[in-house]
Amino acid sequence: MNRFLEISQIQKRIDEFNLGPIDLKIEPGTITALIGNNGSGKSTLLKLIMNLAKPDMGNIKFFNKFVYGHDESWKKQVAYQPQTVIGWNPFTGNSLKEFISPLYPNWNEDQFNKMVSLLAIPLDKRYGKLSQGDQQKLSLALTLPRNTPLMLLDEPTSFIDIPSKKHFIDLVVDWMDQGERAIIMTSHQSEDIMKLADYLYVLQNGKMMGTFEKEELTESYMCYWMKCDLSVKPIPGEVSRENNRLISNNPSATETFFLENNLTYTTAKNMGMEEIITILLK
Numbered sequence: 001m002n003r004f005l006e007i008s009q010i011q012k013r014i015d016e017f018n019l020g021p022i023d024l025k026i027e028p029g030t031i032t033a034l035i036g037n038n039g040s041g042k043s044t045l046l047k048l049i050m051n052l053a054k055p056d057m058g059n060i061k062f063f064n065k066f067v068y069g070h071d072e073s074w075k076k077q078v079a080y081q082p083q084t085v086i087g088w089n090p091f092t093g094n095s096l097k098e099f100i101s102p103l104y105p106n107w108n109e110d111q112f113n114k115m116v117s118l119l120a121i122p123l124d125k126r127y128g129k130l131s132q133g134d135q136q137k138l139s140l141a142l143t144l145p146r147n148t149p150l151m152l153l154d155e156p157t158s159f160i161d162i163p164s165k166k167h168f169i170d171l172v173v174d175w176m177d178q179g180e181r182a183i184i185m186t187s188h189q190s191e192d193i194m195k196l197a198d199y200l201y202v203l204q205n206g207k208m209m210g211t212f213e214k215e216e217l218t219e220s221y222m223c224y225w226m227k228c229d230l231s232v233k234p235i236p237g238e239v240s241r242e243n244n245r246l247i248s249n250n251p252s253a254t255e256t257f258f259l260e261n262n263l264t265y266t267t268a269k270n271m272g273m274e275e276i277i278t279i280l281l282k
């Protein structure tokens, strides 16, 4: 299988914080959402991929090339949108576009203009004078049109307004359709995750909790309201219970057990992404 990115046993210590060991493989045609509580190491992982921080252990291969060498030509193949961009404040959107666009051979000017118009981005104001939302929109408009095989987005929609979030989702879907591409994005926005992600990579306090296929994850969590309070413990698949409400991450095992033990429920409901993430990050 052709792998865009392969992270093997990466570890990084920053003061008291320990990230890893992390293993992650990214294949073309996929969007992976990095999920985790604040401070769990998501941005640090993106910085390690971009060689902006050095790991203490492990390695990262991008298109089968180690990223921790002197040759950084691979960076032309990755578009990285950090949470905070350093050094852009004195420049207007127009000047930033003039600096950035020549660096990327697949830069698409029409796509940039489309994003500027759709997201109503002021190009003649200095970046430092823009609102946080406009800064984020400009940063996106300077990232997607690079049309690199891999895009790394660090909380791309945390400040932008609701209509722009909807445009962002459409733009990303369109971006993915244009070739052999992949995205890794950190996000706390369940709508972005629900609509865009194929995989969820979950981090908890720097530790890797696992990779989950989104559809499987949403299908595997079910909430049951039982006819009466449950006294039997534990029930196969049980994740948690409260009075007559039971959450399972293995509905078929749970329902078989209900049948075998004459336990009846009044309602069964799939759970939303926000509820599932809350359970995963408990």
Ligand SMILES: Nc1ncnc2c1ncn2[C@@H]1O[C@H](COP(=O)(O)OP(=O)(O)OP(=O)(O)O)[C@@H](O)[C@H]1O
Pocket: 014, 015, 017, 036, 037, 038, 039, 040, 041, 042, 043, 044, 045
């Ligand atoms: N430059 C730094 N100096 C000291 N500590 C740092 C630095 N960068 C990150 N850390 C620490 O590393 C840990 C992980 O931070 P990181 O920003 O990667 O988390 P995150 O999952 O992206 O968080 P958030 O969801 O809040 O953006 C935190 O404990 C943070 O304080």
